[in-house]
Every structure is written in structure tokens, then in C-alpha cells.
Amino acid sequence: MTCYAVGLLHAVQMGPGIVAYLEGIDATLAPYGGRFVIHGGPQEALEGACDRDLIVIAFPDRAAARAWYGSPGYRAILPHRLRHARGEVFLIEGMGEGHRATDILRGA
Structure with missing residues (x-):
């Protein structure tokens, strides 16, 4: 199942x-099958407002996403982002x- 690394960054x-x-970052993604789906860009607010940059990176599965985040290559550059941006990554x-919206009712 595709897994997404999502970042909501601000104060960059x-x-x-x-x-x-x-x-x-691009070189760190390649070995794990990661690719950018969304990388910031202009937003059109339909409800509320978002003052953060949205970043979405797709991986083949959760194991690949975790391996990328913990990889020596990514860990080497991560301090640059942590020192110069705030936000959440998950x-x-x-x-x-x-998938249909009502499918989530089966687990409730």
C-alpha cells in the first residue's frame, strides 16, 4: 500500500x-522509491486558511518510507531542515x- 510522508512546514x-x-533530498529518495507528489506551491483556500507549506512524498509502502527517513543519506541532511524550518512530519x-468514504464505518 502506498505510504506518504507528509510535511506541514512553516517559518522556513x-x-x-x-x-x-x-x-x-532527491538523491535520498531514489533508493526507496520516493517521489514528490506535492512540494509547496500556491494554495486556494476553500474553507479556513493554511499558513504552512504542504509537502507530500509517496513511497511504495510504509517500510520504504521508514527506511528512507532513517537512512544515513537523509539523516545527513535532516539537520539543515530542522534548523531552518518548523512543522510536523508524519x-x-x-x-x-x-475505496469509498463509508468503508471507514466498518472499523468503527
Whole structure:
């Protein structure tokens, strides 16, 4: 099942640290099948407001996402982001083909 690494970042301080992070992250994703689905960009608020940058990276499964996050390559660049941005980062699995909203009622 596809697993997504989701980041909601704010207070990003553009400068050499973030540049180093951005220049290094693509190489860390490749060995784990990771690819950007969303990487910031303009938002159109339909309800409420969001003052954070949304980043979504897709991985083949949760094991690959965890392996990427814990990999030496990613751990080497992570301090650049942690020092120059705040926010939340988490993993969440996607839904299978044909998922319907009422499917979540079966587990309730």
C-alpha cells in the first residue's frame, strides 16, 4: 500500500541550510522509491486558511518510507531542515483502489 510522508512546514528560513537540504533530498529518495507528489506551491483556500507549506512524498509502502527517513543519506541532511524550518512530519498510508468514504464505518 502506498505510504506518504507528509510535511506541514512553516517559518522556513530560506538560505544556505535549506538550499543544502533541497539539493540533497532527491538523491535520498531514489533508493526507496520516493517521489514528490506535492512540494509547496500556491494554495486556494476553500474553507479556513493554511499558513504552512504542504509537502507530500509517496513511497511504495510504509517500510520504504521508514527506511528512507532513517537512512544515513537523509539523516545527513535532516539537520539543515530542522534548523531552518518548523512543522510536523508524519507517515500515512493511502487508500486502495475503489475505496469509498463509508468503508471507514466498518472499523468503527
